[in-house]
Amino acid sequence: MVASELREGEASCLDRALELAELGRGQVSPNPLVGAVLVRDGRVIGEGHHAKLGELHAERNALRDCAERGEDPAGATMHVTLEPCGHQGRQPPCADALLEAGVTRVVIASEDPSEKGSGRGPGALRDGGVEVVWASGPQASAARLLNQAFRKHARSGRPLVTLKVALSLDGRVATPDESRWLSGPESRALVHEWRADTDAIAVGIGTALADDPLLTARGSGELRQPLRVVFDSQARLPVTSALLGTLNVSPVICVVSPDAPRDRLDALRERGAELIYADGSTGAERVTGALTELGRREVTSVFLEGGPTLAKAFMSAGEVDEARFFYAPLLVGGGTPAPARSEPGPVAEASRALAATSRVVGPDVLITARMREW
Numbered sequence: 001m002v003a004s005e006l007r008e009g010e011a012s013c014l015d016r017a018l019e020l021a022e023l024g025r026g027q028v029s030p031n032p033l034v035g036a037v038l039v040r041d042g043r044v045i046g047e048g049h050h051a052k053l054g055e056l057h058a059e060r061n062a063l064r065d066c067a068e069r070g071e072d073p074a075g076a077t078m079h080v081t082l083e084p085c086g087h088q089g090r091q092p093p094c095a096d097a098l099l100e101a102g103v104t105r106v107v108i109a110s111e112d113p114s115e116k117g118s119g120r121g122p123g124a125l126r127d128g129g130v131e132v133v134w135a136s137g138p139q140a141s142a143a144r145l146l147n148q149a150f151r152k153h154a155r156s157g158r159p160l161v162t163l164k165v166a167l168s169l170d171g172r173v174a175t176p177d178e179s180r181w182l183s184g185p186e187s188r189a190l191v192h193e194w195r196a197d198t199d200a201i202a203v204g205i206g207t208a209l210a211d212d213p214l215l216t217a218r219g220s221g222e223l224r225q226p227l228r229v230v231f232d233s234q235a236r237l238p239v240t241s242a243l244l245g246t247l248n249v250s251p252v253i254c255v256v257s258p259d260a261p262r263d264r265l266d267a268l269r270e271r272g273a274e275l276i277y278a279d280g281s282t283g284a285e286r287v288t289g290a291l292t293e294l295g296r297r298e299v300t301s302v303f304l305e306g307g308p309t310l311a312k313a314f315m316s317a318g319e320v321d322e323a324r325f326f327y328a329p330l331l332v333g334g335g336t337p338a339p340a341r342s343e344p345g346p347v348a349e350a351s352r353a354l355a356a357t358s359r360v361v362g363p364d365v366l367i368t369a370r371m372r373e374w
Contacts, residue, residue: 004133006107013037013044013079014109014139020049020058021081021146026197026224027052030298031090032082032112032150034058038066038103040076045069059084059094063101074102081109081143086120095121099128107133109143113374114154144373149199149301151374152321158291159199160374162322163304163311164191166364172332173308183326186362191305192219194324198303200227200253200294204310205236212242215305216249225250227299231290231310233257233278235264239271247272255290283313291319315351323353323369326361 006014020035028050036058038046046069048061056064059080066073078084084094084106098106106125111134112118122132134140144151149160166183167173174182181188195201196217203215208230217223230237232254237243243252253274256265269275278289294302304314314320353369360366 004135006133006135009039009042010077010079010107010133011135011137011139013039013077014081014107014135014143016044016047017058017079017081017109018139018142018146020047024050024052029053029149029199030153030300032147034080034082036062036078036080038062038073038076038078040071040073045071045076046073054090057085057091057094058082060091060097063097066101075104076102077105077107078103079107079109081146083108083110083112083117083119084121084125085112085117086122086124087116089116093121093124095124095128098125098130103130105131105133107135109135109139110147112154113151117154145370148321148374153295153298153300155374157295158288158319159294159299159302160321161291161302161304161314161319162194162198162324163314163320164194164324164326165311166326166328168328168330168332170331170333182328182330183364184328184362187326187364187366189219190361190366192217192223194303195226196223198226198301199299200229200302202229202231202302202304202306202310204306205230205232205234206309207305207307208232208237208241208243214242214246214249216246226303227251227253229253229255229290229294229302231255231286231306231313233260233286235260235268237268237273239267244268244271244273253294255286257286282316283309284317287313287317287319291317321370321372321374323367323371325367325369327365327367329363 017035017037021033024033031053035049046062046066048058048065050058086093086095125132152160201215215228216225228243235256237254253276254268255276255278258277258279276290276293278286280286353371356369358367
């Protein structure tokens with residue numbers, strides 16, 4: 001893959017394709033977000049995005065839009081955020097559709113790192129006489145960041161992990177015997193949007209016992225409900241818990257140790273929970289094992305909402321890809337400290353974010369740090 005110089009207007013078309021791709025957020029996993037813009041003679045003659053898992057891909061939607069506009073795609077240029085697929089999956093290959101339509105140039109913002117996808121579609125296009133152009137610069141970077149969950153799952157087999165924490169100004173988190181909320185209502189509403197955008201939410205058994213949470217996405221409209229995961233090595237989740245009482249909303253997986261009491265394991269299974277057995281002498285090893293098992297179930301993203309203990313285990317495993325910290329305008333003075341390394345080391349050895357942003361959300365400040373890029 002060698003990047004080429006784009007023609008006038010093609011960067012803007014990729015920007016528009018990136019906007020279109022966002023419209024599929026929360027609806028297409030484990031597939032990637034993809035947008036496409038079809039242009040001929042300087043005019044947009046079709047647009048599309050991958051809107052829902054199992055339905056048409058972005059390129060085919062753009063071609064359908066082109067037909068509905070009464071336009072002819074022959075000789076046109078397709079701008080797409082991810083390389084067109086060249087294999088049969090839930091949908092037929094998009095490369096075939098582009099060849100059949102007579103598209104003569106395809107501008108691609110990012111590669112597909114999956115084993116079944118990588119290079120196959122562009123190769124078929126080139127073999128069919130289509131000019132294939134790889135973009136570079138801000139559009140290429142944005143396209144890769146758009147699909148970090150898809151890219152990590154394709155490359156490692158494990159889901160992307162986003163850690164969310166709400167803190168006071170002095171770095172404390174709420175304790176079970178206090179109000180469970182430090183952050184304001186605007187921040188909590190945003191968290192529900194994030195839940196709807198992720199494949200799974202994970203907490204530790206301590207949080208599950210203290211708060212008896214639902215871990216559902218709530219808000220206006222019909223929201224996609226994530227899988228709910230409890231790291232529960234000794235199978236202590238009560239069968240009367242709110243989680244197990246709402247299995248009709250979304251499934252619950254308990255990550256348990258093989259040496260957990262058999263009667264508790266049987267009770268969870270009979271109640272309807274799915275069990276993942278994660279062995280290992282450390283919390284980090286169990287985290288890695290659980291993420292591998294979730295990846296095999298096509299879970300590409302995990303939103304980590306557990307307390308400090310679980311967060312430390314994920315950090316020790318090197319499995320926090322992004323961190324989102326809400327700072328509330330409060331000084332607690334006591335309470336539970338924020339997640340940190342199990343064994344704090346020198347600052348020089350600390351995990352440094354690749355990029356960080358901040359913004360105000362209601363009375364809180366949200367800091368988002370990208371720790372790794374896939």
